[in-house]
Structures are given as C-alpha cells and as structure tokens.
Amino acid sequence: MSEPKTPTPTPAGDTYKGWVFKWTNYIKGYQRRWFVLSNGLLSYYRTQAEMGHTCRGTINLATATITVDDACNFVISNGGAQTYHLKASCEVERQRWITALELAKAKAARMQAESDDSGDDFSPSSAPVVPGQGGGSQNSEVQSALRTLGSKVEDLSTCNDLISKHGSALQRSLSELDSLRLTGEAGDKIRQVTERATLFRITSNAMINACRDFLTLAQAHSKRWQKALQAEREQRVRLEETLEQLAKQHNHLERAFRGAAQANATADNKSAAGPGKGEASDEDDDNEFFDAMEEAPEFITVPADPQFHKSKFYTLNEEPLVMNQESPSQELVPLKKRRTRIPDKPNYSLNLWSIMKNCIGKELSKIPMPVNFNEPISMLQRLSEDLEYHELLDKAAKCQSSLEQMCYVAAFSVSSYSTTVYRTGKPFNPLLGETYELDRRRESGYRSLCEQVSHHPPAAAHHVISDRGWTLRQEITVASKFRGKYLSIMPLGTIHAIFEKGNNHYTWKKVTTTVHNIISGEIDVVNHTTGDRCHLKFAPYSYFSRDVARKVTGVVMDKDGKAHYVLSGTWDEKMEFSRVMQSSRGGENGTEGKQKTVYQTLKAREVWRRNPLPEGAETMYYFTALALTLNEPEDGVAPTDSRRRPDQRLMEDGRWDEANAEKQRLEEKQRIARREREREAASQRTSTVDEDSLTDPSLKSAPHDNYQALWFERCEDRITGEPVHIYKGGYWEAKERGSWDGCPDIF
Missing domain, CATH: 2.40.160.120 (Porin)
Known part of the structure; x- marks a missing residue:
C-alpha cells in the first residue's frame, strides 16, 4: 500500500479532501478511504473514482461532535446515529483535519442559524434576477463575489476565536511547566520556550485586536453595501421596464401617425388623378409591412446582430431606405416550400x-x-x-x-x-x-x-x-x-x-x-x-x-x-x-x-x-x-x-x-473519359520531352491523369500544410447568368 498523501485544500475555500484511515470492523481493522469535506458535509468514498456515482457515507458537521483520542486518532459523531473512528498518517495531518473540521463545523452552524432567521436583511442569494439577462452574468459575478467575501469574513472570525482559545490553553500549559521549578538544562529549555511563547502571545494579541477591528467594520458596513447594491439592481430593473413601455408607446404612435397619413393620402387620391394613386399604393404596402413587424416584441428588447436581421427585421427609421435599395417584391416573395416526403423504400430481395x-x-x-x-x-x-x-x-x-x-x-x-x-x-x-x-x-x-x-x-x-x-x-x-x-x-x-x-x-x-x-x-x-x-x-x-x-x-x-x-x-x-x-x-x-x-x-x-x-x-x-x-x-x-x-x-x-x-x-462512361485524359496526358509528355529525358525518374512518376477541378483549385493549405482544393469562385455568378459552358458532360 502506498503512503497516504497529505490532503490538499482547494482554493475554493469550502473543500478539503484526502486519504484517511477509517475503522471498519475487527476483521479488516482500519481501511484507507477518500474523504471530502465540502459545504459543512464530510463524505467518504472507497476511491476517488467513486466521487461521481457512489458515496459511502456522509455526516453533517453542524450537529456533529469532534473529539481527539491520541496523537493520530480522532472521532466524529452526530449523536450516535453515525460515528467515524478515523486515523491520520501522522500528528500533523491529524491536526490539519481537526482545524478544517472545526472551521467547517462553525460555518455550518452559522449558516443553519441564519437559515432559521426570518429577518429582512438582504442576502446575496436572494438577489433578484434581472429580466432579459437570463440570470445575468454580471449579477452572478457580483453575487459570487459577495458570497466569497462573506465566507472569508466568517472564516476570519472563526480563526480569531480558535487562536484565542488555543493561545490561552497554550499559555496555561506553559505556566504549569514554569511552576514545576525545574533546574538544569530542562529548566533553561522551559524558560526559553516560555519567553518565545510570550513574544508569540504579544504578537497574536496584536493580530487578534486588528482582526476584531476589521470584523467590526466589515460587519457594520456589509449590510449597508448589500442593501445599496440591491437598490441599484431594482432601479435598473425599473428603468428597463420603463424603457420597454416607452418603446411600445413610440411604436403605437408611429403606427397611428402612418394610419393618419394613409387616410389623408387616400382622401387626396380621390380628388386627384395620375401618379398620386401609385404612391398611395406603395404607402399601403409599407403600412402592412410595419403591422407585421409589430408582432415581434423581441425586435425592441433583444439586441440584434445586424448581419442576421438585416434580411428579416428593420427599425422604423431604416426600413424605407432598405426598401428603396432592394425590390419590395424580392423581400415579400414567400420562401420555397420544401418537400417533407420521398417515395417509400421498396422491399427488394438480393442474393x-x-x-x-x-x-x-x-x-x-x-x-x-x-x-x-x-x-x-x-x-x-x-x-x-x-x-x-x-x-x-x-x-x-x-x-x-x-x-x-x-x-x-x-x-x-x-x-x-x-x-x-x-x-x-x-x-x-x-x-x-x-x-x-x-x-x-x-x-x-x-x-x-x-x-x-x-x-x-x-x-x-x-x-x-x-x-x-x-x-x-x-x-x-x-x-x-x-x-x-x-x-x-x-x-x-x-x-x-x-x-x-x-x-x-x-x-x-x-x-x-x-x-x-x-x-x-x-x-x-x-x-x-x-x-x-x-x-x-x-x-x-x-x-x-x-x-x-x-x-x-x-x-x-x-x-x-x-x-x-x-x-x-x-x-x-x-x-x-x-x-x-x-x-x-x-x-x-x-x-x-x-x-x-x-x-x-x-x-x-x-x-x-x-x-x-x-x-x-x-x-x-x-x-x-x-x-x-x-x-x-x-x-x-x-x-x-x-x-x-x-x-x-x-x-x-x-x-x-x-x-x-x-x-x-x-x-463505364466515367472510365472511358478517364482513359481519354490519360492518353492526352501521355501525348503531351511525349511532345514536350526528348527520348533522353524519358529516363528521368521524376518524369516517369508524373501523374497519368491531368484532370483539373472546375470550381476549386489545388494549392497548399497555409494552416495545415496539406495539399487541398480551395474554392476559386465563379459558380454563383455562372448560376446568375445561367451560363454553364465549362461544365463537363458526366451524366
């Protein structure tokens, strides 16, 4: 069995994982298992490969107790229903797990208490989703940043409490050693350790005071910042709704104006003759076109790719210009109806x-x-x-x-x-x-x-x-x-x-x-x-x-x-x-x-x-x-x-x-055409070289078929270096002219 590796915490902040020995029974004793501590839950698997499909057990640390047996052993229990007797590979590894478990337990307890609290304080997870943004990438990033910062502040608070607790216990133990009044080398060592512990305690106290001040400021301002951010989001939502309403009103006003213009043009046409009638007819076509556009609300609210929508939708200001550039009949011709069936496959027998x-x-x-x-x-x-x-x-x-x-x-x-x-x-x-x-x-x-x-x-x-x-x-x-x-x-x-x-x-x-x-x-x-x-x-x-x-x-x-x-x-x-x-x-x-x-x-x-x-x-x-x-x-x-x-x-x-x-x-027709091309290629080579040059191996290996594609030309691809055929143009222009003179007779 290979040496268990020290568990490595990931920078996500809530995850700690690694190999730990777990007591199974008196026959098998301790067995190595892969433990994952994540979001206040301690789960274990037989191997890492099982993480995707089979969890062997989970304990919620919010209600669990953590006790230490000896240098490497520790016990996690949630009140009798589940108890894990665990053993780390060394004392340092056990202490890392204990620290990570205590942090996770404190955080899980706080989250459980906050979930039971019915206060009106704003939480990042309850932030409204901005309409039209699909949840909003910016909104998600801000919420994620707030959650991360809040988690780090909670970790800092927990570490502050743990340092205070463990520092006091260390100081008491050193005081007890000092009271033994040992002499000789042991006494000197104890005094040296006591002096270093005193220096560490002074530095720790300064850090603890700085952390307390930081926590006080962060907790005082955090809710204020979150509420201000929520107010900004709500204001943006209101502005978007107002803008959409204004756009719809503008659309209705534009339609009403064109309707009035149409009525005036019709009245004028009744009292006038000639070209005015044709102009009124064009105006009617425009009105019908705008009415059809009105049925697509996404035209107002969804940003459009100009290349995509230019052939389908137009803004009210752009449309008359486009209609003047392109034939209205071309735009309004219905798309060709494609077939949806072909003859059924017959049932043919075959040897x-x-x-x-x-x-x-x-x-x-x-x-x-x-x-x-x-x-x-x-x-x-x-x-x-x-x-x-x-x-x-x-x-x-x-x-x-x-x-x-x-x-x-x-x-x-x-x-x-x-x-x-x-x-x-x-x-x-x-x-x-x-x-x-x-x-x-x-x-x-x-x-x-x-x-x-x-x-x-x-x-x-x-x-x-x-x-x-x-x-x-x-x-x-x-x-x-x-x-x-x-x-x-x-x-x-x-x-x-x-x-x-x-x-x-x-x-x-x-x-x-x-x-x-x-x-x-x-x-x-x-x-x-x-x-x-x-x-x-x-x-x-x-x-x-x-x-x-x-x-x-x-x-x-x-x-x-x-x-x-x-x-x-x-x-x-x-x-x-x-x-x-x-x-x-x-x-x-x-x-x-x-x-x-x-x-x-x-x-x-x-x-x-x-x-x-x-x-x-x-x-x-x-x-x-x-x-x-x-x-x-x-x-x-x-x-x-x-x-x-x-x-x-x-x-x-x-x-x-x-x-x-x-x-x-x-x-067979294709084979005949190929043989004809080979004969032409052979005759061309014979006419361009003398008898002495026929001994040149490069000429002997020349291709026998001189076929060249009509719409593609052979060249070397600049990306891959492969010999490829690239479209050289001309096909669609030939189709528009209806001229297919260069096409071979293959059918």
Missing part, C-alpha cells in the same frame, strides 16, 4: 453472397456495388448534411469570447454524426466533376457548394459562405472498406471554420464510423488565431460497459493549458457545456494508479440537441428533414449537380433495376 464474396477486404470505391446497398443521395449531399445544425455556427459568430465560441464549434463538429444514428445505406460515390449546391441564403443565410475533385482516391471539396459571419470549408477523402460483417468509413482531411469577428480560424478532423454506428476516436478542435484547443473524446461502447452509449466528453483550454469549459453529452442526442471555476489534480485512482483532473464547474447549459426525425422516417431511409430536401429537383442548378444524376433519381423513385443499369452506364 448477398454473390456480391459479398468478391468484396471482402476491398475498397468500396473500386467495386461496382448495386444500388441495393445505397441510399438515394450522393456523398456530396451527405457532406452538405453537416449543415443540419448551422445555427451553432451562427451563434458562434456572435460570441464575444473565443473560448465560448470554441464550445459552439466543438458542438457543431459533434452534431454532424447525429444524422447517421439509424442510417445503414451508403451514399452514391460521386462521379468525377459532379457538383452539388445547397442554396439556403434566404432561409438560413448560407450557400454551400461541393465538387468531386478526385476519383482515385475519391475526394470531395466543400465550401460554405454565410451572411452571418462565418465560412466553412473542407476536403474529405473517404476510405471505406467492407469487412464482411460491417462497413468501415474512415474520413481523411481537415475541416476549417473561419469567423469574421476576431478572425478566428478553427480546424479539426473527423473520426472513423461504421454502419453499426460505432463511432470512436478523438478530435482536436484548434483555434489557430488564439491557440485555444478543445480535445473531444468519442468513447467506444460495448454491451458489457456500464457507461453511457455514444458518449462524448471534451475540455476547452486556452493556449496555456488552463481549462475554461467542460463539454459532455452524446453524439446522437445532445451536448452540454459548463464553465470551469477551478481544476485540481485528484489523488491516485484505486484501480489504475493514475491521477485524474477534477473540474469544479457551474451549472451545465445545453448547447445542442438533435432534431427529431420526420414522421415515417423508417420507410424513407431514416432521412432527417434536411436530407429529405437534398435531392429535391430544383431549377437553375449546374448540369453536373447530383439532383440531375439519373441512376440516383431512378432509385429514389423506387425503380431499382433501371437504376442499376443506369449506374453501370455512368460508371
């Missing part, structure tokens, strides 16, 4: 062994798989599904703190796996040059473009730009293998998220997935601007594990390694984050002998929750509401768009036999 026996151990991208294993969307559309929870990036773009922003980015990196919970089909492998656009600018503020930029290995480049202050880009190479019993998908590549505010640049990589929804691995989300980092761990799960299924945990740290937030949850349900107030290294783990970091956190806040699946999802490949709209036909998209892919469309319609035939035709 699996005839296919599987030739597939085991091979890359799926090189096997002509029938559509029976697919779902009717392409890998490009599956990549676009990462935007299911784009609201997380919208919220991240508004964060003032880069560390809090990291929490939303980390939650977004987890959310992309939630769409795979019930999905067992594989998406279509995109053809080289295939594209997919997802234009949700009017609904959600973003535009997304994917392009298949390589066929072997299959790689897709993805670029998203949002009007709400963020950009997302990634290049994913999917290495998928059929293992006989399950399908393993290993995404390779880096995801980048860049925010305009603060110019924060985040990167992370995806983890391995199987069709059995076993997602395991670790993700490091890094802010290359500030050095902040979030380490996410996807815990592997088995039926024999007691842990939560699909669990994800993470810690957000700054560049110095200090933890600020803790994230926890599951990748298929929700994620929460908590503010770290303090972290400390725990003692030895009872099973592995390792140390674990203990984080003291505030109450957890939910940052993300999975959207429920649409009704009837089990017959529609378990698609989410967004996935149901991805393959919906849309006018104006590029001729290479996945929506125009015929085999995928036939499969969605339930015509799988025709889809299989069409899939083979498209793949």
Whole structure:
C-alpha cells in the first residue's frame, strides 16, 4: 500500500479532501478511504473514482461532535446515529483535519442559524434576477463575489476565536511547566520556550485586536453595501421596464401617425388623378409591412446582430431606405416550400453472397456495388448534411469570447454524426466533376457548394459562405472498406471554420464510423488565431460497459493549458457545456494508479440537441428533414449537380433495376473519359520531352491523369500544410447568368 498523501485544500475555500484511515470492523481493522469535506458535509468514498456515482457515507458537521483520542486518532459523531473512528498518517495531518473540521463545523452552524432567521436583511442569494439577462452574468459575478467575501469574513472570525482559545490553553500549559521549578538544562529549555511563547502571545494579541477591528467594520458596513447594491439592481430593473413601455408607446404612435397619413393620402387620391394613386399604393404596402413587424416584441428588447436581421427585421427609421435599395417584391416573395416526403423504400430481395464474396477486404470505391446497398443521395449531399445544425455556427459568430465560441464549434463538429444514428445505406460515390449546391441564403443565410475533385482516391471539396459571419470549408477523402460483417468509413482531411469577428480560424478532423454506428476516436478542435484547443473524446461502447452509449466528453483550454469549459453529452442526442471555476489534480485512482483532473464547474447549459426525425422516417431511409430536401429537383442548378444524376433519381423513385443499369452506364462512361485524359496526358509528355529525358525518374512518376477541378483549385493549405482544393469562385455568378459552358458532360 502506498503512503497516504497529505490532503490538499482547494482554493475554493469550502473543500478539503484526502486519504484517511477509517475503522471498519475487527476483521479488516482500519481501511484507507477518500474523504471530502465540502459545504459543512464530510463524505467518504472507497476511491476517488467513486466521487461521481457512489458515496459511502456522509455526516453533517453542524450537529456533529469532534473529539481527539491520541496523537493520530480522532472521532466524529452526530449523536450516535453515525460515528467515524478515523486515523491520520501522522500528528500533523491529524491536526490539519481537526482545524478544517472545526472551521467547517462553525460555518455550518452559522449558516443553519441564519437559515432559521426570518429577518429582512438582504442576502446575496436572494438577489433578484434581472429580466432579459437570463440570470445575468454580471449579477452572478457580483453575487459570487459577495458570497466569497462573506465566507472569508466568517472564516476570519472563526480563526480569531480558535487562536484565542488555543493561545490561552497554550499559555496555561506553559505556566504549569514554569511552576514545576525545574533546574538544569530542562529548566533553561522551559524558560526559553516560555519567553518565545510570550513574544508569540504579544504578537497574536496584536493580530487578534486588528482582526476584531476589521470584523467590526466589515460587519457594520456589509449590510449597508448589500442593501445599496440591491437598490441599484431594482432601479435598473425599473428603468428597463420603463424603457420597454416607452418603446411600445413610440411604436403605437408611429403606427397611428402612418394610419393618419394613409387616410389623408387616400382622401387626396380621390380628388386627384395620375401618379398620386401609385404612391398611395406603395404607402399601403409599407403600412402592412410595419403591422407585421409589430408582432415581434423581441425586435425592441433583444439586441440584434445586424448581419442576421438585416434580411428579416428593420427599425422604423431604416426600413424605407432598405426598401428603396432592394425590390419590395424580392423581400415579400414567400420562401420555397420544401418537400417533407420521398417515395417509400421498396422491399427488394438480393442474393448477398454473390456480391459479398468478391468484396471482402476491398475498397468500396473500386467495386461496382448495386444500388441495393445505397441510399438515394450522393456523398456530396451527405457532406452538405453537416449543415443540419448551422445555427451553432451562427451563434458562434456572435460570441464575444473565443473560448465560448470554441464550445459552439466543438458542438457543431459533434452534431454532424447525429444524422447517421439509424442510417445503414451508403451514399452514391460521386462521379468525377459532379457538383452539388445547397442554396439556403434566404432561409438560413448560407450557400454551400461541393465538387468531386478526385476519383482515385475519391475526394470531395466543400465550401460554405454565410451572411452571418462565418465560412466553412473542407476536403474529405473517404476510405471505406467492407469487412464482411460491417462497413468501415474512415474520413481523411481537415475541416476549417473561419469567423469574421476576431478572425478566428478553427480546424479539426473527423473520426472513423461504421454502419453499426460505432463511432470512436478523438478530435482536436484548434483555434489557430488564439491557440485555444478543445480535445473531444468519442468513447467506444460495448454491451458489457456500464457507461453511457455514444458518449462524448471534451475540455476547452486556452493556449496555456488552463481549462475554461467542460463539454459532455452524446453524439446522437445532445451536448452540454459548463464553465470551469477551478481544476485540481485528484489523488491516485484505486484501480489504475493514475491521477485524474477534477473540474469544479457551474451549472451545465445545453448547447445542442438533435432534431427529431420526420414522421415515417423508417420507410424513407431514416432521412432527417434536411436530407429529405437534398435531392429535391430544383431549377437553375449546374448540369453536373447530383439532383440531375439519373441512376440516383431512378432509385429514389423506387425503380431499382433501371437504376442499376443506369449506374453501370455512368460508371463505364466515367472510365472511358478517364482513359481519354490519360492518353492526352501521355501525348503531351511525349511532345514536350526528348527520348533522353524519358529516363528521368521524376518524369516517369508524373501523374497519368491531368484532370483539373472546375470550381476549386489545388494549392497548399497555409494552416495545415496539406495539399487541398480551395474554392476559386465563379459558380454563383455562372448560376446568375445561367451560363454553364465549362461544365463537363458526366451524366
């Protein structure tokens, strides 16, 4: 058994913990247990690992008695119901525990007495919550500071009493020794100790007097300061309520004024002809627009992000200017109604062994798989599904703190796996040059473009730009293998998220997935601007594990390694984050002998929750509401768009036999185009080099395929140093012109 470590009090003020030996029975004797003293309660556990789930016993010190047996032993009892016979490893450690227990007992007794007191004095915990502030971060900080100061004053008062008591007892013991009138060396030692004790007593008395004066002043002014702070809070609340009332009255007056102006304009139009009538019609449209705005009270009280709300809400002074700049018909056109169903998945029988026996151990991208294993969307559309929870990036773009922003980015990196919970089909492998656009600018503020930029290995480049202050880009190479019993998908590549505010640049990589929804691995989300980092761990799960299924945990740290937030949850349900107030290294783990970091956190806040699946999802490949709209036909998209892919469309319609035939035709067409490019590349090399240079090994290793992506260009990423494809622009401009001359014929 290793030597017990001295308990280490944490700076939180109310917590003391460490290893102590506890009497169990006459057979086992004293056993080492992990004791935690916190908030007036003494609890113990067999190991530190049990702190999260199994407490072995607790004593409330407010009503407990503490007695000392000998140099190392002490007893804690609450009147017979519970009694702990404890033994420290040494006398110094026992005295530390006794001091900590006495302080905690005095504080617990005071708190119990104050809770029974029905006086009207203000307490920080009873401070009102300011409306519209969600509890108020400033309010919480002030309350926390008041509680901390009050706790420290109470500790000082208790220490004052303890010093007085123990100092008097020491002086009495020394006086008794002095009265023995010993001679020789013992007498000299006693006189020397007595002189030093006298000096210590004089100094202690001076400190005790200073502490008494400080306590008197602090107690006299504390309630006055607290009441003044409460009055300031109440006044601020009244001012906010008054401001809201004035804003509403102003809104009503503005509406009444416009109504009167409309009536006057109508009367004038009856007596006049020509252009005046058209002007009155425009005024009517404005009035209807303002009436619709009136129904959104949050427009007055909630601070708005100008980039977010410019397309939806306007202040009364700004609106006419915006309406003059943009077409009213464009603003008032209703959003496109997206589909909520696709044809049900047909029940097709298939001789699996005839296919599987030739597939085991091979890359799926090189096997002509029938559509029976697919779902009717392409890998490009599956990549676009990462935007299911784009609201997380919208919220991240508004964060003032880069560390809090990291929490939303980390939650977004987890959310992309939630769409795979019930999905067992594989998406279509995109053809080289295939594209997919997802234009949700009017609904959600973003535009997304994917392009298949390589066929072997299959790689897709993805670029998203949002009007709400963020950009997302990634290049994913999917290495998928059929293992006989399950399908393993290993995404390779880096995801980048860049925010305009603060110019924060985040990167992370995806983890391995199987069709059995076993997602395991670790993700490091890094802010290359500030050095902040979030380490996410996807815990592997088995039926024999007691842990939560699909669990994800993470810690957000700054560049110095200090933890600020803790994230926890599951990748298929929700994620929460908590503010770290303090972290400390725990003692030895009872099973592995390792140390674990203990984080003291505030109450957890939910940052993300999975959207429920649409009704009837089990017959529609378990698609989410967004996935149901991805393959919906849309006018104006590029001729290479996945929506125009015929085999995928036939499969969605339930015509799988025709889809299989069409899939083979498209793949053969792609192979013919690849061979043609290889011939062109070979002829170009032959025409540019002589026979002697053909012996150059660098020329012999040159790629045989000279394919270049249309909307992305290959370069080296300045952050990661990886060769990547970056969006070079031009797609959305080509769509506006309706000019797709450069697009290859792949379908």
